[in-house]
Amino acid sequence: MKLIALGLNHLTAPVNLREQVAFDAESTGRALQDLAREPGVEEAMILSTCNRTELYVSVSAGAEDVPQAWLSRHHHLTVGKLDEFLYRHDEEAAVRHMFRVATGLDSMVLGEPQILGQVKDAYQQARDAQALRAPMERLLQHTFAVAKRVRTDTRIGAHTVSVAFTAVRLAEQVFADLRQACVLLIGAGDTIELAARHLVDKQVRRLIVANRTLENAQELASRCGGYAISLNDLPQHLAEADIVISSTAARQPIVTQAMVEKAIAARRRKPMFMVDIAVPRDIEPSVGELDDVFLYGIDDLRQVIDDNRRSREAAAREADAIIDLQVERYMAWRRALSLRNPAVDLRQHAETYRDEVLEKARAMLARGKSPDEALAFLANTLTNKLLHHPSARLREAAMSGDMELLHAAGRLYGIEEKPEVSEE
Template sequence: MTLLALGINHRTATVEVREQVAFSPTQLASALAELRALPEVHEAALLSTCNRTELYCVTGATGEREILDWLGRFHGLKVEDLMRCAYHYRENEAARHLMRVAVGLDSMVLGEPQILGQLKDAYQAARQARGLGGELECLFQNTFAVAKQVRTETGIGRNPVSVAYAAVSLASRIFGDFSRSRALLIGAGETIELVARHLHEAGVRQLTVANRTRERAEVISGPLGGEAITLDAIPEALVEADIVISSTAAPLPILGKGMVERALRKRRHRPVFMVDIAVPRDIEPEVGELADVFLYTVDDLQEVIEENRRHRQVAADQAESLIEHGVGNWQHERRIRSGGELIRDVRARGQAVRELSEQQALARLARGEDPEEVIRRLAHQLTNRLLHRPTVAMREAASQEHRDLLDAATTLLLDESNDHSR
């Protein structure tokens, strides 16, 4: 079995490609079920965010190609197109990659904290779908422990900067005085909640949150003195909005070019700053062609993000060191677990041999055979049955000059210093 991490992220694919391979929350359960049902996939977890789609699996020999074929079928994409922008890691590199993802070292915004929560959600979803076995369970637990240590012992989590913060920071370069600006936020997830908080802290006092359910929007807008509306009220709210930031899980765009054009006419063409953080996108790309709209996607936030990256590089180097230690701990636990499985298998075989010999001995006693002769025969059978396979293996190792196997046999079978039964 092989531990495999297969994915596409903001470094290997454009937002157009990423939105095609993203899994919506409603697709997640069925996707995990299909993935886990593949013949070569024995364990599976799926992480899908605006910047990455990654599959963590325990697979057989041909598992990678099988997963790629499935990913293409699920999203209606050509495997060749996926292969051009997909990356894969195996074994130790897969574990290292997951830990780097968890602490934000592989994020667009270095050290951003949201990814850890998203990864924990992916872990819970995989557990509910019965996609986790001993291998991935151990990996995720070690990963969460490393993430906690990095957050505690390094400065990477101080003054956390996220895509949400980067969006607000970019808006501040356009609007010198936020107190005069009205913001419309579309969605009610964690990212929008962060955007709302950052905007409020920056001085925005006129804030509207639009969501499919008004109740969820009120949870975000209420504490900040804002207004909550449903999605069908967006056209009216758009007329008053100077800042529009959207992040939903909707499969189709929420803001079209026609809707924005009508709002601009009513605004007398006052400019609007828009950021589309969603994947798939919430705002039609054609909106960016309008003269009075400044439209940005997550990929356009790179300048702000790079500035953040420079400030956090020292903490990132410390985190890399902790990750290496975490990978070592995972390897150690994996070896112990592997040894435990072998021990259980060996003892199970010994138990089966004992039970068979015992049944045969009891049957002979029931037939009235001499007890002393039955005991001698039992001892002889147990010796032959338990040592037959090791003896054949040692002869084969000797004929092939496999000294490592012969040395191991000597240690396991003849080293009396390890015999604690006396």
């Protein structure tokens, strides 16, 4: 089997293409089952976030191009549309890529911690879809251990600037004093919760949380001192918001141009700052063309994030050194899988002898031989059969002076010569 990591991310593809190949939580399980049924696909995992969509697959020889063909076909894209945007890593490079992704070294925000949780979610989805076998199961467990080691042994997570924090920081540049601002948060997932915490720290004047499931919005709002609404009530409350931050898993835009036009009119042209950090996007891109609206997307945050990247680059180099070592350890285990295990052959060989001799001993009993005679035959014959070939090879080694084989045999059978103890 060959391990392949195939995908695109914020560095290789624009957001309008990333949202076309994104998978939501509801569809990932079915997609995994579909991918696992492809000819030559032995294992599969799908990682889909706002910044990346990646397939991790183990394929048999000759099936290396199957994952890319499946990805285009699954999303109804024309052949070749993804070619210039995709990256592919094989075997050792794929292992290294997974380790770097899980530790945040490949993220827009260097060292950001949310990606590890997303990898764990992807792992659980693959397990639920029964799309994993021993090699990738071992790889994922190794990945989680590496991520923990990097977090513990380096400062990659120190002062990490998350996407949520960056969105709040950008809002603060537009509204010098967030204590005078009303903020509308759309969604109730981890990113929005992080944004809510940062806004509470900034003592924002008012916080509104909108979500498809009202109970989830109420739970988050209660923790942050905010007010909860359902998405159906969004048009009635949009005009209240000076700042809108949105991150949901919706497949279609939630905030339309027409909705924002009405809100701006109700606000008497008072500017509105909007950040859309969802993929697919929650806010129609045409909203950014409206007067008095400042719309930022996930890719627009990159410059702010890059400014905070340099302080963690030394830690990133330390993390890469840890990853290099752990990649080699995993690959050594993986290579061992392809080697013929002599212990298995030895046991099968011994069991074959055992069955043959046992059958002859039973035949002796059937012919009227005594149990003692049958047991003696069984013990002597089985001992001779098991030791015949090793004994012959050891005699040859002794005659030829092959001390390496003689010592190895001693270690193998646990009968190494003990050093003589002089008596005084």
